[in-house]
Amino acid sequence: MITQLKSGNVYDPHNKIFNVKKDIFIEDGKIINKKDIKSKIDKVINCSDKIVMPGAIDLHTHIGGGKVNIARLMLEEFHNEIDPNYDSSSIIAPSTLKTGLKYIEMGYTTCFEPALLPINARQAHAEMSDIPFIDKGGYALLGNDDYFLSLLKNKSSQSTINDYVAFILKATQSIGIKVVNPGGINAFKFNQRALNVDEKSKYFNITPREIVEKLTKALYDLGVPHPLHVHCSNLGIPGNFFSTIETIKAANGLPIHLTHIQFQSYGNNGDRGFSSAAVEISNYLNKIDNLTCDVGQIMFGQTVTMSGDSMSQHRNHKHAHPKKWMCMDIECDAGCGVVPFKYQDKSFVNALQWAIGLEIFLLAEDPWKVFLTTDHPNGAPFTSYPHLIKLLMDKTFRNDILNQLPKGILEHTILHTLKREYTMDEISIMTRSAPAKILGLEKKGNFSNGSDADITVYNKNIKDIEEMFAHPSLVIKDGKIVVENGQIKEYIWGKTHTVKPEYDKSIEKDLSKFFDKYHTMKLDNYIISDDEMHRLVGSPIYVNNCSRKRKE
Template sequence: MPLTKITGGKLYDPTNGVDGEVRDLWIEGGRIVSPPADPTIHPARVINASGLAVMPGGVDIHCHIAGPAANAARIITPDQRRGEGNVLRRSDLTRSGTLGSVPSTFATGYKYAGLGYTTAFDAAIAPLGSRHAHLEFADTPCIDKGCFILMGNNQYALEAIEANDPARLRMFIAWLLGATKGYAPKLVNPGGVEVWKQSSTARGHGLDDPIPGYKITPRAVIREIVAAANDLGLPHPAHIHCNQLGMPGNWRTTLATMEAVESRRAHFAHIQFHSYGGGEGDEFSMSSRVADLADYVNAHPNLTVDVGQVMFGDAVAMTADGAAGYFLHKLYGNRWFNCDVEVEAGCGVTPIEYRRKSIVHALQWAIGLEWYLLVDDPWQVMMSTDHPNGGSFLAYPQIIRLLMDREFRRAAFARCPAAVRERCILGDLDREYTLSEIAVITRSGPARALGLKQKGHLGAGADADVTIYTPSENYQEMFELPRMVIKAGETIVDQGELRATPDGVALHNAPAFDQDRLPALESWFNDHYSLKIKNYALA
């Protein structure tokens, strides 16, 4: 395979301890390789990166870009996708598409690539929706992708936990990931969605409240699924959306959930939405409790979080937490979509607009930034907007500027309502991120948390996913328009123009499991589902 050499660039490769050093990078066969030992060997192609910043391709650990919920979000938000600025025209290289809060599949791939991202994970796919998700993945070019499979309200999982049968639960998790081509288990409001299906007012289900129909609690669901996933040795054992999302006072539930995983590895999703002080159900008393939760994360290196940063403007609440979707629909009076996916999960979708003048919305914005600034180790906190829940992934460059430019952040904070400044400590935080720390929270950290040893770094053997940026004092401009993006050794973006649209690959796990338990699962499955188990698994 022909050799490519990227020369003269300043490399930011935190995984390998490289912080802005001028080094050459060699690529062959879609991988980064060591420099040739023979000095007479010359590259077929040389990329001059002198004066430029070279980083691994971005890795988005938490977004919603495919599957039935994303499709429903596109259907119920036609107003967000109208107008010439939201339409992508077909070209000799690209397919047509739409933008808005939830871009169409092809547009999603193009726009991620345009930011320098080469990998993204959909964070909540019901097992029965995985076939749909993978079909959309096939139409999402330029990036590698994977999905987390919903398990926290799956009735078979709940029965295995109630029966105190860890082996049965491990077998089910392993089988389900293989059958759905999923990457990791996802828990969303564990046990709470099952409660809400029986009563639309039961949104605030606590961690130790019994789950109707079962002799277990959400705490038991979290503890046992996290334990089983860790025992299976999964690269990303558990991705947790805590109970009581968005409710004032929910920080106590979040802290209790962190304690419930004990010393096991676990990732907490869109943590901003779970960090609120105040009286339960009283949004007027809402405040930040990030400091308390960040202290716990700082003391527990087994935990990682992504932020779920709220950005002002249009968004879509799109969640497997049907209770939260219903609450927001009632709160804002917007149209909404809801789905109960057989015995597996629930789903809620409703449009939302975040307004700077709103005390609650501005406080959510500030709380997200506090998370980035209060977690000591950037390897434990990762960039996300919970796309499209807090805003679009296209806002990542603006978030980077807010983190790297203290004066820009202060000016933005000063435009928020005065009451917000009394309910959080953002105004007291002086920390500014470095380019190396940005590389951690957008690339190296997510790759490590996901167990992707071939992603997020520039060492020999890594995928040749490379982004080259032109340094600028305006960090938003710097990260909005990469000089070049390379995917698996192929240049896909050059000077802001798409040059190639490769398919990318679907990343998934299929752990081994006890085959002797399959007949019992098949019997249960055929009694409860509307389709046969033989038609369930993806080929």
């Protein structure tokens, strides 16, 4: 069956197409060039007053895994319509079904869970398999697991570390590697409460810098498209931009992705000891080719923070709202912390956090290097993306909100001086083609021949940009119309994106011994096979390419 989207205003940044009147053709779930069409066109959809973009991609959203489920469990009153405290507007820790519905209604077709604990990978994938509509994937957490830290302590070769990283990607069916508070989560288990970039952990005698160096190199050597995804040391601490910059330097010029950089861009100047370092961070972002970031914008309102960073989450638990929280040490693998939180526009700190995130967006010169996220749900639920887009595209709207914030804020932010308004071209880059590129998703985020027919069609007659992005008139996933005029037309189930770089299998022998001796499960059971993903977990996998072969 062939479908034609006729005469839409097409944005396809990967192919350098911006707002061009064009037809898009779909056959068997894929984009097809007009010249390759061999049969009659079955369906024509008039898009003459529409904006047509590839389906949006969220490269950092906490949608599956143990900590997400803890948040759902902890905040039962946010799901329960019978509960008197139920707030229907709040979906801070949505169920898998609601997650899929809300994402697809906004035209997002692919999403990535950024903190997939290897030992918890089976659960994370099972949860994500139950999210309808979207394709998904995860970044496996390394850098706090006792095995990896033992490799570093024992001065193992980079080649051995590469093999371990590649094994983890395969065993956990992941597409990337993330490090959270490098070494800090592990140090917390030894009762260390802080760990700076060049500070040695008490037990392993290893610095976060060494961890970042080894992991960035491993991913580069293995040819994994997505660079190391880094949640830096000292998250949320005033003055942390110094350690953020040191973490960037730890990559030694190799590709590195800093996540929710807003939380890592704080100075400690001024009478309150809290200030914006967005300019300093943006200068780095703009001058260094190897650095990309997502912002992790905060929005005012109730949310829940969830992180593998048990060290910082334990530190933050006294700010919990409502007053409940949980932290966990997990399987000599990682940790997690869940702390509900309400960002308040009357709070100086929260208001400045809001401004810092927007400063970073607006100071970033290259939309291919900065990604639109709220670190769902840490900064805000993903459902606030249309509002965020409006903040970026409409300076009057932005300044109106800024002017309602505590008066002192204007002395601590340059936001009111930034005249920039994002263009539709830039929004299409940062929400589609750029995340596809940095994740190595060759078939996503573009309208090239043979790419996945994941398409979002917006009504350009809607003047309010927030409303336009919140309610696309048509969403197509894998060639099927799943949303039309706000109505779900069909439930479909996506696939899981992975990479499988080569490695020397002998690493598994050593790992197997380690598991038998120190773990409480066998290595065989830890590994998730492709077949298990499909038959038991519930999601087929799609293996994306790596750019390099393993060196002997």
